[in-house]
Amino acid sequence: MSSPALQVHAFEPLSRSNGPGKRAVLWVQGCHLACPGCFNPDTHPMDAGTSLSVNEVFEQIKEQEHLVEGITISGGEPLLQPRALLGLLNRVKHETALSCIVFTGFAWGAIRENPRLFPLFQHMDVLIAGPYRHSERVAAGLVGSANKTFHFFTDRYTLNDFSQTPSAEVFLAADGSIRFSGIDPVQW
Numbered sequence: 371m372s373s374p375a376l377q378v379h380a381f382e383p384l385s386r387s388n389g390p391g392k393r394a395v396l397w398v399q400g401c402h403l404a405c406p407g408c409f410n411p412d413t414h415p416m417d418a419g420t421s422l423s424v425n426e427v428f429e430q431i432k433e434q435e436h437l438v439e440g441i442t443i444s445g446g447e448p449l450l451q452p453r454a455l456l457g458l459l460n461r462v463k464h465e466t467a468l469s470c471i472v473f474t475g476f477a478w479g480a481i482r483e484n485p486r487l488f489p490l491f492q493h494m495d496v497l498i499a500g501p502y503r504h505s506e507r508v509a510a511g512l513v514g515s516a517n518k519t520f521h522f523f524t525d526r527y528t529l530n531d532f533s534q535t536p537s538a539e540v541f542l543a544a545d546g547s548i549r550f551s552g553i554d555p556v557q558w
């Protein structure tokens with residue numbers, strides 16, 4: 371059975387602030403969790419972004435395989451598109467040597483009560499779970515707030531690998547435009 375299309379917000383071919391080592395980053399479009407203080411509100415509308423087939427997204431990732439050690443999937447809320455996400459994770463796991471880290475705003479307690487999501491965990495290395503809570507903001511490494519929990523499904527990484535991740539990075543494009551990735555260091 372073919373996967374549905376994936377609603378995509380943005381793709382960054384090479385980042386250093388979205389997990390261990392150099393990584394490609396996929397931000398999916400659509401999130402209804404409305405965490406107060408969310409640093410990526412442009413990703414919230416479910417009908418914005420670009421609809422791409424799993425194959426189109428996979429080919430973008432595959433092109434980076436010689437430059438990065440893995441893919442990080444963030445959002446938006448990846449778990450709101452479970453079938454497309456599973457199709458993509460399945461291809462990354464079986465057709466590349468890339469590691470896979472997924473962010474979700476759902477708390478682990480809610481996730482583990484939803485068996486429909488369990489197949490996803492067989493195709494990722496790490497899930498970082500939990501809503502952003504402004505009152506518990508830490509903005510260190512990949513952790514926006516202290517309630518976030520790490521779930522390791524393979525032995526590829528340990529918590530220590532994530533402690534080295536820079537909190538943010540700035541991209542300066544050839545046309546002079548500036549883009550930002552990671553946790554906003556000046557938002558309080």
Ligand code: SF4
Pocket residue numbers: 401402403404405408409410411413445446447474475476501502
């Ligand atoms: S889950 Fe993520 S994208 Fe969604 S509102 Fe919370 S911080 Fe923002």
